[in-house]
Amino acid sequence: MGITTRPLMSNASRALTITIPAENEHGEVVPTSIAGEYPLTLYVDKREIVTLMTLGAAPEALTIGWLRNQRLIGSLDEIASVQVDWEVDSVSVTTHNGLRDVEEKLGTRTVTTGCGQGTVFGDLMAEVDEIRLPKDIHFSEARLYSLMDAVRKHESIYKQAGAVHGCALAVGQGDACEILMFFEDVGRHNAVDAIAGQMWLDGHEGGDKIFYTTGRLTSEMVIKTAQMGIPVLVSRSGLTQMGWEIARRIGLTMIGRAQGKHYLLFSGQERFTR
């Protein structure tokens, strides 16, 4: 990756759940944990770009990852600073040289299945066709089961409060699979974006990694995984037709309905061993 200068950053993670009173079917008041959800308005070089609704767990990584996945910045060293201020529900990003093609990219938008991400659909598919995922990495059933085990231990907000999705970046070694980072958010697209941002911050390449999501394998999820250069995608949920078509087109190894000792291998069989 070369040496990058890390931007100046705030560290403004919020309290992730609150407890509210709710009445159950017996008329009893039960204290109930619910997930936080806050608007975070993104300004880049003092220009308002978008408002993201987020759990607030990793607002700096989310901001960087959103800019990365929108292709508005090309590398971390384009960013001078990322300052979150929850007093005004905003994050202010300063760049060294401005955003790339900002007028064009913020013009016509694609409202993807999981969220609106402002990318022209035709351009997105053209970009996807240029992605080359490494063919020489392998993923075994033992690693898959190891990943599932590790994920179960991490889903804390979901277990407490529901209403969030989780994403993990993992790496395999022998029969084991280690989680390098795990993010939860009220929107699964936010959780993916936070992973993309943190990968840059920690200097991780995607080529030898595994991406896990609790969410569905829609076109958006497959495209983002491929854009991060990650060759293996695992989910405990189902699959859509376009997710499947794009995964086959780019040769992504994709596993869904992974729960307990069950799973379905949908594409990219050549990387998988039992």
Next chain:
Amino acid sequence: MGITTRPLMSNASRALTITIPAENEHGEVVPTSIAGEYPLTLYVDKREIVTLMTLGAAPEALTIGWLRNQRLIGSLDEIASVQVDWEVDSVSVTTHNGLRDVEEKLGTRTVTTGCGQGTVFGDLMAEVDEIRLPKDIHFSEARLYSLMDAVRKHESIYKQAGAVHGCALAVGQGDACEILMFFEDVGRHNAVDAIAGQMWLDGHEGGDKIFYTTGRLTSEMVIKTAQMGIPVLVSRSGLTQMGWEIARRIGLTMIGRAQGKHYLLFSGQERFTR
């Protein structure tokens, strides 16, 4: 509502699931149903507005409801025609007098939890504060259980293929609750928008209705329910903090975690009877 002229419309519902081969943990190939997912690019008066990723079950209602929920049109009779053409994955809308405030509304956008919907966040909250939901309608536990029963019978795509969310519009009578319409889509925001569109097409007001969603009760879901004028919102999923805060602010009766004979009443207790 007065008399409205129904627009000229195509009727271009697509096949909703396809069957693909997947390999299970025993290495067996199992035919697996997956949900369709297609890009649908919206043109209004020949101008490209957005691309929605959809299951394709109700593209005309989705289109009309999306324009309604974006506040780009104010009533059905502003629309002259809605023509879906899957050959080119697009829908062409013709209006009588153009869209409202299109430049302003398609400028800065809010990427909501479930999707990107292009509404300036501050404007959205100002609009929410003007909503008055009827106080004189009641919702009983018997009706809730009747609704849950009815919903169970409708979730066909979800049962077959997973990876979709469902929404229903229902009305109560005595102890029973009848489903007036039910839509599923790969994004839950699409399912809500299709309901909003079909309500206009069928001439339904929201004031005496109940809105059901399989999805989470995020700010977006609460705001859209209120914008449709519906005073009761039911979900089988959890709740976020902002969903709760907005529901209380506007006096919405909101029930979550509704499954079997269990539920949690989160807000608007005054309309609910056991």
